[in-house]
Amino acid sequence: MTIDTSTRRPARTRDARPRGEGQWALGHREPLNANEVFKKEDNPLNVRDRIEKIYAYEGFDSIDPDDLRGRFRWMGLYTQRKQGLDGTQTSALSDEELEDSHFMMRIRSDGAILGIPQLRALGEVSTTYARDTADITDRQNIQLHWVRIEDVPAIWERLEKVGLGTTEACGDGPRPFLGSPVAGIAADEIIDGSPALAEIKRRYIGNPDFSNLPRKYKTSVSGHPSLDGAPEVNDCSFVGTVHPEHGPGFDLWVGGGLATNPMLAHKLGVWIPLADVPDVWEAVTSVFRDYGYRRLRNRARLKFLLADWGVEKFRQVLEEEYLHRRLVDCESPAAPTTNGDHIGVHKQKNGLFYVGASAIAGRVSGTTLSALADVVEKHGARGVRLTSYQKIVVIGVLEDEVEGLVADLDEIGLAANPSPWRRSTMACTGLEYCKLALVDTKERARALVAEMERRIPELDTVITVNVNGCPNACARTQIADIGLKGQQINEDGRQVEGFQVHLGGGIGLQSQFTETPFGRKLRAHKVSSAKLDDYVENVVRHYLAERTDG
Numbered sequence: 194m195t196i197d198t199s200t201r202r203p204a205r206t207r208d209a210r211p212r213g214e215g216q217w218a219l220g221h222r223e224p225l226n227a228n229e230v231f232k233k234e235d236n237p238l239n240v241r242d243r244i245e246k247i248y249a250y251e252g253f254d255s256i257d258p259d260d261l262r263g264r265f266r267w268m269g270l271y272t273q274r275k276q277g278l279d280g281t282q283t284s285a286l287s288d289e290e291l292e293d294s295h296f297m298m299r300i301r302s303d304g305a306i307l308g309i310p311q312l313r314a315l316g317e318v319s320t321t322y323a324r325d326t327a328d329i330t331d332r333q334n335i336q337l338h339w340v341r342i343e344d345v346p347a348i349w350e351r352l353e354k355v356g357l358g359t360t361e362a363c364g365d366g367p368r369p370f371l372g373s374p375v376a377g378i379a380a381d382e383i384i385d386g387s388p389a390l391a392e393i394k395r396r397y398i399g400n401p402d403f404s405n406l407p408r409k410y411k412t413s414v415s416g417h418p419s420l421d422g423a424p425e426v427n428d429c430s431f432v433g434t435v436h437p438e439h440g441p442g443f444d445l446w447v448g449g450g451l452a453t454n455p456m457l458a459h460k461l462g463v464w465i466p467l468a469d470v471p472d473v474w475e476a477v478t479s480v481f482r483d484y485g486y487r488r489l490r491n492r493a494r495l496k497f498l499l500a501d502w503g504v505e506k507f508r509q510v511l512e513e514e515y516l517h518r519r520l521v522d523c524e525s526p527a528a529p530t531t532n533g534d535h536i537g538v539h540k541q542k543n544g545l546f547y548v549g550a551s552a553i554a555g556r557v558s559g560t561t562l563s564a565l566a567d568v569v570e571k572h573g574a575r576g577v578r579l580t581s582y583q584k585i586v587v588i589g590v591l592e593d594e595v596e597g598l599v600a601d602l603d604e605i606g607l608a609a610n611p612s613p614w615r616r617s618t619m620a621c622t623g624l625e626y627c628k629l630a631l632v633d634t635k636e637r638a639r640a641l642v643a644e645m646e647r648r649i650p651e652l653d654t655v656i657t658v659n660v661n662g663c664p665n666a667c668a669r670t671q672i673a674d675i676g677l678k679g680q681q682i683n684e685d686g687r688q689v690e691g692f693q694v695h696l697g698g699g700i701g702l703q704s705q706f707t708e709t710p711f712g713r714k715l716r717a718h719k720v721s722s723a724k725l726d727d728y729v730e731n732v733v734r735h736y737l738a739e740r741t742d743g
């Protein structure tokens with residue numbers, strides 16, 4: 194086994210936390226939990242070699258448990274939940290008992306345009322190797338299910354031919370990046386961040402110096418004023434801003450994250466030119482790698498370091514120990530005034546159009562992605578970007594083609610003029626495939642959208658509904674108008690699928706209409722999954738009846 198190669202260790206030892214948090218920069222290199230042990234024993238990136246040379250030939254049962262439930266994540270692979278288990282069994286069963294011999298596979302898009310070759314590859318891989326499954330995630334990934342270990346090398350080969358991949362799509366490393374779906378084309382864009390994203394990906398994805406971070410690490414780079422890359426809830430966000438003298442550049446926001454202990458990113462109030470973004474990303478990520486807490490998994494995200502240090506100390510360490518220069522001060526950008534989901538038809542700055550369209554809660558299929566390639570080709574569009582709201586945006590459409598494209602998208606289940614319910618409902622993977630889930634989400638969200646479209650078709654505003662299968666908040670429980678955290682609840686003496694409700698949260702444009710970005714968790718607001726339609730209808734009817742201007 195090779196030893197972890199992430200060895201940069203600044204000499205400073207200024208941190209005041211007691212020994213035992215496992216911070217490398219303070220000399221604590223001995224692993225303090227099982228995850229740290231397997232990461233130190235063998236860099237997780239090395240697992241690819243074993244998949245290609247051993248496991249794909251010898252099958253599921255040959256896989257070393259530390260690889261299967263640990264290092265495989267660095268290749269975008271999680272074992273999938275065994276079919277037929279209900280939510281009460283999630284905490285009662287072991288990993289081995291919960292898992293199937295198939296995998297969920299996450300494919301990164303990193304804010305890039307998926308052209309016809311990429312869409313065709315995704316469609317083919319799904320239909321050939323993943324039982325025609327495909328979900329668009331709110332981190333701009335395509336997620337497949339039912340993948341067999343024997344097929345993984347062939348899938349990689351097909352994806353990599355068109356520049357796609359799964360490296361570090363999960364695990365304690367730089368997870369898939371969020372970019373603006375309208376980077377480089379939106380008339381109201383402050384700055385196009387896509388060259389910086391591409392360069393960060395080129396330098397650091399698959400780079401062993403950054404593949405053993407304390408925990409998952411989420412990046413967002415967007416120069417669109419709608420904050421369409423959800424910078425508030427990423428670990429490291431570059432946010433378009435304008436300096437009065439230097440012009441367009443990026444502010445740096447750090448330490449955002451949801452799950453338990455949700456925290457919004459801290460704004461540094463700086464100006465970073467486009468060309469410096471990759472270097473600053475490296476510096477921020479190095480602070481996290483070296484000073485991040487590695488003792489308790491539930492305290493290992495960057496947000497906990499920020500909570501202890503505060504933003505001033507973070508900036509000081511970043512500048513003095515890593516960048517070796519001061520960042521330029523600049524007021525943070527104003528709150529957005531437009532919606533960042535990009536749904537509908539919009540004019541690009543070059544006179545072409547982009548069209549944002551919605552499946553229901555991100556669920557598509559390989560067949561849909563292949564059909565989408567056909568639609569893009571038929572109408573001469575440039576390609577598609579995924580959004581951080583589980584939607585797609587077709588880019589580069591001639592004005593004469595818009596109407597036909599919108600009709601063809603509709604035919605394949607992608608609505609450019611969706612109902613407010615369909616537009617604003619997201620769902621995580623949930624009980625269908627996720628081992629941590631307590632309740633079903635995708636099918637529940639689909640049924641909720643259909644029922645609300647029938648019961649309140651006249652809805653004249655955006656009401657965001659985020660359906661999550663457990664407290665991990667992959668579909669951002671806390672920052673929706675109606676955020677639903679899956680749990681088993683007691684109803685008439687029986688355990689049934691249900692949700693803890695969080696009401697009135699929102700980021701981006703929605704944050705202007707809320708008292709706090711995080712919805713209020715009301716003790717009495719637990720609702721069974723079976724009664725969710727009635728609950729949402731009640732809440733929304735009361736809201737519509739009692740709302741005031743603004």
Ligand code: SF4
Pocket residue numbers: 621622623624627628629630631661662663664665666667668
């Ligand atoms: Fe799985 Fe929970 Fe994340 Fe949903 S929120 S995908 S159930 S871990």
